[in-house]
Amino acid sequence: MDAERLRLLLIEDNLPLASAIVDLLQAQGHQVDFAADGQVGLRLALATPPDVLLLDVGLPGLDGITLCRRLRECSDRHVPVLMLTARDAIDDKLQGFAAGVDDYLVKPFDDAELLARCLALARRHRVGQPNLLQIGALSIDRRSGQAWRAGTALELQQVPQRILLALAEAWPRTVTRSELVQRLWGDEAPPSDPLRSHLYLLRQVLDRPFDGEMLRTVHGVGFRLEASP
Numbered sequence: 001m002d003a004e005r006l007r008l009l010l011i012e013d014n015l016p017l018a019s020a021i022v023d024l025l026q027a028q029g030h031q032v033d034f035a036a037d038g039q040v041g042l043r044l045a046l047a048t049p050p051d052v053l054l055l056d057v058g059l060p061g062l063d064g065i066t067l068c069r070r071l072r073e074c075s076d077r078h079v080p081v082l083m084l085t086a087r088d089a090i091d092d093k094l095q096g097f098a099a100g101v102d103d104y105l106v107k108p109f110d111d112a113e114l115l116a117r118c119l120a121l122a123r124r125h126r127v128g129q130p131n132l133l134q135i136g137a138l139s140i141d142r143r144s145g146q147a148w149r150a151g152t153a154l155e156l157q158q159v160p161q162r163i164l165l166a167l168a169e170a171w172p173r174t175v176t177r178s179e180l181v182q183r184l185w186g187d188e189a190p191p192s193d194p195l196r197s198h199l200y201l202l203r204q205v206l207d208r209p210f211d212g213e214m215l216r217t218v219h220g221v222g223f224r225l226e227a228s229p
Contacts, residue, residue: 006122007031009050011041011067012084013059017107021054024111030118038062045071049079051122057085057096065099072100078131078142080121084109090188098158104186124169133168136227138206138214140168149210159184160202163195167215167225176222199223 008025012018013036025032033050035041038059045053045067053071057064068081083096086107093104102124105117133140137150145161147154156164166183167175181194199215207213216226 005029005031006051006118007033008052008054008118009033009035009041009045010054011035011038011045011059011064012054012056013037014056021114024114025118028115036060038064038067042067042070045079046074049075049077051080052118053079053081054118055081055083055101057083057087057092065096065101068096068101069099072144076131080124082117082121090185093186093188094158097162133165135168135171135225136214137210138168138225138227140165149206149214152209154205156205157198157201159198160205163198163202164206167223171225172227174218174222174224179222 008030010018010021010025010032012021012034015036018034018036022032022034033044033048035044036059039061041055041059042062055064055068059067062070064083064085068083071079071081080102081100082103082105083101084105084107085092085096087093093101096104102121103117105114131142133142138147139149140147142165145165147156147161147164154164162184163180166180177195185194203213203215206215214225214227216224218224
């Protein structure tokens with residue numbers, strides 16, 4: 001994939017907004033497919049998985065949350081989903097993340113930020129790779145969110161699960177604390193240290209029952225996964 005030239009799918013029923021987004025993306029050299037209906041958009045996403053899917057929440061035929069959930073259930077690869085929404089409440093975002101949304105952009109948004117988010121998602125998710133990530137004895141199904149270490153299923157809560165996925169997608173790179181906070185909560189991070197308790201819970205499931213630590217703290221930098229035998 002040319003990292004600067006993406007194949008995008010926009011599913012948006014606001015036609016003036018959709019036209020403006022298509023014009024913006026095409027002006028940057030990206031290829032854009034378009035659907036104004038959720039059912040049609042899902043069929044397009046499954047038939048020809050895009051590098052990034054730009055998805056509205058309120059759609060005729062099939063709402064954006066349900067569309068994303070069905071995409072995760074049916075697609076044989078991970079399609080990065082950027083949700084475009086006027087809903088900025090944390091509960092709405094958590095509902096979307098639970099359905100498989102990768103990132104949110106709240107309307108109205110800046111053109112430059114939309115372009116940057118699309119490029120970042122495409123790079124982050126290693127476009128076109130199968131859903132199953134394998135790092136040593138660790139396996140993660142990006143479609144279901146389930147993870148295993150040495151064949152044992154890991155029972156993770158939602159936030160530790162998303163931390164593990166973020167670290168696995170970045171592996172072997174170290175992920176900074178600020179990157180994780182932005183990925184998990186965007187600009188609405190809790191006022192106290194938002195990572196401490198979730199990292200503790202992740203370590204209790206990922207490392208404590210096994211020989212050798214996979215989750216490593218890189219002091220002064222952030223966190224990374226280390227492949228285990």
